[in-house]
Amino acid sequence: MPFEVHRLVDSLARDSASRLVAALARRLGAGRIAIAEDAVQHALLQALSAWPFKGVPDKPEAWLAVVAKNRALDLLRSESRGVTLADELVPLTRSESESEGRFDRELNDDELALLFAVCHPALSPEMRVTFALKTVCGLTVAQIASGLLSDPATIAQRLVRARRQLEASNVAIEAPPPDMLADRAESVRTALYLMFNEGYSASSGEVLVQPEFCVEAVRLARALAHHPMTAAPASDALAALLALTAARLPTRVGLDGVAQLLEDQPRDRWDRNLIALGLAYLERSAHGDELTVWHLRAEIAALHVTATSAATTDWCRIVSIYDQLREIDASPVVELARAIAVGRAHGPAAGLAALPLVDGNPYGEAAQGVFLAELGRLDEARCHFALAKALARTEPERRLMERRLRS
Template identity: 35%
Template sequence: MQQDSLIPHLFRTEYSKIVAVLYHSFNLKQLEIAEDIASETFLKAAEVWSIKGVPENPAAWLYTVAKNKTKDYFKHNAVIEKQVKEAKQLNDIEAAQEFDFSDQNIADSQLAMIFAVCNPGNSAEAQICLALQILCGFSVEEIANAFLTKTETIKKRLQRARANLRNGDFQIKILSEAEIKTRLESVLKTLYLLFNEGYFSQTNNQLIRKDLCSEAVRLTYILTENNLTSTPQANALLALMCFQSSRLDARISDNGEAILLEDQDRNLWDQELIEKGNHYLVNACQGNEISKYHLDAMLAYWHATPTDKDKWQHILQLYNQLVIIEYSPVTALNRAFAFAKVFGHEKGIKEAEKLKLDEHVYYHSLLGYLYAGINSDQAIHHYEKAVGLTKSRIEKQTLSKEIKRLAEKRAAT
């Protein structure tokens, strides 16, 4: 991997680990210190690697620099505040020397931090924004895209949430089972949003960002390995991620264009991930709970299994349940697509148009798809509307190619 792409990749995968381990040594009031040290570590990497080249083990290099910068921070404070806090600072220096970047400590630190950030002192949306930024390394733009809102709104939300954490003097601590239950819903939603941003990215002109998908899977796996957090919902979410991840290599053509499920090369599907998805889905079905994640996982299961004559009926029934449990425009549009698969495109068009989501890109791309074999003019109209609404360069290319195909077909008739 080239340096210009390696550092952004490592920032995504390692920044949050460094922050989590350092943060485990501070209280939340000093969270910004851990973030500053992590950021300085990556600035140092960019500077040194451009001159000396990339080290043999880049992640280990980053951890070492982060340790040294933390020691320097404590020593600097010890000098400045020697008259007041000399003894405490010396203890802090010893603590810094014992920072442990083992896989287990990274996992424990990240799990502890996400539950600390997802604190009921903030609103659910603020908790998720904080966790996406601090634990997952999301930019403000990426968080805004995940919430389908303006960047300024997210900036203000993050500022208020951080102020609440500082003022409340929250600390990372071992949470009780009751506290975990209170916060787990926000944690799961955060990881769900993280995976979705990777699976269908709206940023950086990439349709798929595997690094985000992998990070979401890794963090959710940590939940399923802990007795207090290995709930049916957590297992259902991991099953969903495994099923969806199994098709990542088949979703994009060599030209970078999206490939619909029905046109994908199934030989590219990862059978091992599908088997893991089956495993976690079985684990999720212990008991009588049916959550959004259960329904999403079962939908992904049907998409990842060989077609049978009742496949789309099963999928439509699941979407019927899902829109009741948690309505969203995307869920409603997916249901309309399944409805069209069961009852035909003409009835599917009527079902989709009832939604009146004229400012939603997927509303127009769905109608373009459904009209394609019925009315080329209408199909082109909706595809053109979708092109105007999407932020994704790759999606624009895919839609424009379909417009061109339909225009050529219309001209030939």
């Protein structure tokens, strides 16, 4: 029983905690987001203490909502503040329209409303994305640091500053007026992209894939694409990118627990429904004059999922897209991905020459090892595979490098 309870609470922490925080914070105000987070954490701890002995309630999420609400009231009373909270903090089940990612002009989705609220003009763009990832998307400081190519101490300080600025500005957790949604949409898109990435390629731990992050990011990205005030080519392109990439989730890790590279994934197991959905959003995104990073990334994802094999993929086109990305969104990640594409388009020697400095980057070390192995420089390749294994962020990736070393 205790083991099953722990698994259930872990699942609720992943799948429901951000929704509970969003619902509670929406009623308390952004200046009290920390109280909402503390209250939900308290509820999860209470569940771990009580459920093994008293049994799991019929509606676990509703139980957590009530305990979190009461804890928030206690915290507010201790600060000599009064507040009235609705009895129902969150719906026990989502309506069909919500599960489809559609909602009213005024935003009635708690998580989406909180995303727009915390992406407030009072915060810098960096703070908006960081705060959204922590408060709404449920990522840890370490996960956010990994996604933003920063260090945990910097991210922790940024979160403290963001909370203080929101409290000083007395920002309410409520959907902004419809005419202000578009101005905040790019920060929301960035947060959803990074949330998806953490689910698709975990920054640490025993598992490589955390599907719950991907599913929620796709849902909210579709919501953005359908809302009348945020429906734009960029939102369609983001929805396309996430759906097309999510189609490959079933093959990210093999049955033996080893991470699978793109060329090794059985393409017949890719989700054809998600591919069709993504391609439809990509077609929608073509209406308009602006070419965004989301369009470029979505086109790369489309080239991968529509190719019959890695060998028949249009790698030259992918290289040219990365060249465009370098111009508008340069980063070490783009440089590394471009070098891998160069190696596939023009051979391992060209790929090796295109690689950026890879010290301390497991993916860069692995790419260098692959190119060296293809050039017949096996001893050098093994050195880089050993480094990649030592630096591996997750267990499935470490096992992949072990396999490389044995081959």
